[in-house]
Amino acid sequence: MAFLFLVTIFHHSNNNMKFNTIQVYITLFVLNALSFHFYAQNKVSLNSSDIVWKLKPQAELGKDSLKIAAADYSDKDWVKAVVPGTVFNSYVVSGLEKDPNFGDNIYQVDKSKYDRSFCYRSEFSVPENFTKEIIWLNFEGINREGDIYLNGKKLATLSGMMQRGKFDVTKLVHRKAKNVLTILVSIPKQPLNNYGSPTYISSAGWDWMPYVPGLNSGITDDVFLSNTDKVTIADPWVHTNLSTNARADLDVKVDLKNSSTQNQEGVLTGVIMPGNITFSKKISLDANAVTSVKLSKEQFPELSIQNPKLWWPNGYGDPNLYTCQFTFKIGDVVSDSQKITFGIKKYTYDTEGGVLHISINRKRVFLKGGNWGMSEYMLRCRGEEYDLKVKLHKEMNYNIIRNWLGSTTDVEFYQACDKYGIMVWDDFWLNANPNLPLDIHVFNSNVIEKIKRVRNHASIAIWCGNNEGLPQPPLNGWIAENIKTFDNNDRYYQPCSNTGNLSGSGLWGNKDPRFYFTKYPEPYVGTGDGPSWGLRSEIGTAVFPNMESFKKIIPEKDWWPRNDMWDKHFFGQKAFNASPDNYDKSITERYGKPNNLEEYTKKAQLLNIETNKAMYEGWLDHMWEDASGIMIWMSQSSYPSMVWQTYDYYYDLTGAYWGVKSACEPMHIQWSPVNNSVKVINTTGTDFKNLTAEATVYNLDGKSVAKFSQNAVVDSYSNTATESFVIPFYSNQKDLAFQKNVIASSTEGGNTKDITDGDSNTRWASKSTDDEWIYVDLENEYIINRVVLNWENAYGKEYKIQISTDAKNWTDVSTIKDGKQGLQNISFDETKGRYVRMLGIKRGSGWGYSLYDFKVFGAETNTDTSSLSPVHFIRLKLKDAQNKILSENFYWRGSNMKDFTDLNKLPKANVNVSSKVVKQNGKYIIKSKISSPLGIAFGIQIQAVNEKSGTQILPAIVSDSYFTLLKGESKEVTIEFEESALKNGEKPVIKAIPYNK
Structure with missing residues (x-):
């Protein structure tokens, strides 16, 4: 391995006429150190990137079922498998099924081909450096059930996609020959809701994703070998107690398993970083037994940390994290080691006024977030892609994600949420229907497994039992008891997602922005607690993508006008709750009837901005009176569709993304379309004094209308919505009917x-x-x-x-x-x-x-608005005491509040773009200056494109888009994307496209 890397460097250096022997030796040293670190972990992956997996339907094995455990068995007619992954995806990757994202391909698949049991097969060798006594075979998840065989010997059956398996295979593996691993995977029982649970319930189809052939069955999580001595570490847990924000007391809990037939004695050591806090304890272990070890500040004063670095949600502070390296030694031999990451924090909850509120580290947090239906509808989201998805949520200024129906199970999701300060509302696998899973004991064991697997993550804020229903007895009581036992009741248990101090779920269709400011935005289903803004666990609207993404999923013959193929991607009756007909109507009423696809997608983005911004601003306008948070349905895209998303399936940032990003910024200035008040919204942990709030109204000719301009000096305290002034479009807004x-x-x-x-x-x-x-x-x-x-x-x-x-x-x-x-x-x-x-x-x-x-x-009626054009603009600015802009917001308003068709009369705009491109840490970073020298450039969309092909470069992190420049104005925009997005010789170009291009 080191030799190959040396050759690569030598070759590269010669090509560049540079060769530095010291550099090579340093590289060798680093590589060898990395190799030592890797092998020192005594863990080797058996995922499909490391070994070859194959699969075949069980029904087609016939007499081969008796031969497949043989090392010389020929599996040439088997299909190459993706592990972790699903059966159906393996066939897609192998080119045996058409792209399921395109057109109606997935609807044409023969489900019976996949809705059955499959056998996985792989071969592996035991690494030579596995010199410790016990070799373990580890599984992190199989959907929905897997019979596991090694060299023809059955090890166990795993049931439920969260169930882990750790098997001592020391006596079964061949040290000097190939080992054959086979797993018989059975699909979930139907109906998935809730009979087949625990599983990925929406795999049987929902109003936002199609039925997935095989119901996402497969080896859906990691497989690996590990090597330890006689004693292993299981489920280490660092529980944090925050008596004050200035001191954290840690309780450490670890299970130690002695797999030998003799009693053992050894030393458990932990090292917490940062701080280099070290503790150790000698422990005696009974033979063939599990010993639970509990350590506290009473035994180890060093577990009381003064002035800890606290974990805060996005906007309220930094999401500081700690690690703890656990090691168990028998004599001088390391028997096992594990490293966990945790955050020091304290969640508390209240239901004042019948509304659920969440506080962290004694600070109330206004919840701004979204629901994830799934990470990806075929479970194809893996590894670093979670970092991207969650980073985009941070960029939108979110602080919470709801893991709907517990459908996201990968550890990388939780790691990214910890990293970016995104709290998690985490569901279990029950939905509405008053029925029980086929095996309630399997369900319960998966609940316990899930809690143990994720409880160290600081981001977990709420456990939820059931989507829009109550878990049936005995599950509700079992879930609550599991949370108490295995999570110390640190996180609140919410049995039902839309009742019990919550304000319901829905509506999910496009509404006039004023709806969200008006007391009260009614839910579709849910609460019996009375009308309120409260904490809304779901609310949303259809969100049509940009034209580039639309063309990736719809055949050209079906581009225009709207037709049944659109419905295959959930813009029709399949997504009736999204009210696509009303969405169409809103586009026509507000912006004029589109004549083609380009017009439709362009106008749709304006509607997306308006509606999604208003949802959050409506709730923020009533922060704590009585609103405590809002989570849209949905904040990310699991399937290439036209509803319920912010960025789309291909990571194109729609107008919804920019509406959300604006509304959710921690320091924010906003306008109410109902009463024309302008408020300063502070969802941070900091007080701000002597801020200046400004409002300027412009006509379509770009000239300001002085009589409507307003400004005020305001103090904005943490967690407040403070009114600055009212824009005087009307002379009053009192009750006109009083005493009439x-x-x-x-x-x-x-x-x-x-x-x-x-x-x-x-x-x-x-x-x-x-x-x-x-x-x-x-x-x-x-x-x-x-x-x-x-x-x-x-x-x-x-x-x-x-x-x-x-x-x-x-x-x-x-x-x-x-x-x-x-x-x-x-x-x-x-x-x-x-x-x-x-x-x-x-x-x-x-x-x-x-x-x-x-x-x-x-x-x-004598209010003088004659100086206003039928459509006009409102620009708000919030500045600090040093005149630095903290927030800038922009609206278009009509004298008829639903008619913006005069925007189509804006003169054509030409914008200038100048860019500086740099490469840094494997990324392109482009800083562009966008200017409009001649007139208004409205709703400028920013895109990074490949200069050679003209295709959009995705994914990309963009600082701003869909903004408006008046004559002579300019704005700086930063675009960032992976260097690998472009091939050698290709260059990026920034396109700035105004609505009135």
């Missing part, structure tokens, strides 16, 4: 004026018939955009809000078809009128209609 006259079709209880008296204890009630109405006379004409109704238990199930100038001719401004009791906040387009009516269509009870309050909001 009311007329009703009938009155059976109370008085009509009880609904405008400002007293929520008095009410009006109609006769017990559906066709009843009540209206308020505002006495003057106003521009009206919102109504608040406070219903008694006798509520309107279906009704209309209507406006009139004469109380004779009524205009429908909103139709409610799923009314509820309590407060209903109804926003609509600005409409001029004097009379506002609730027209009942269908009652929600056997009684009449009964209202406590009827409030109307709007503005005086």
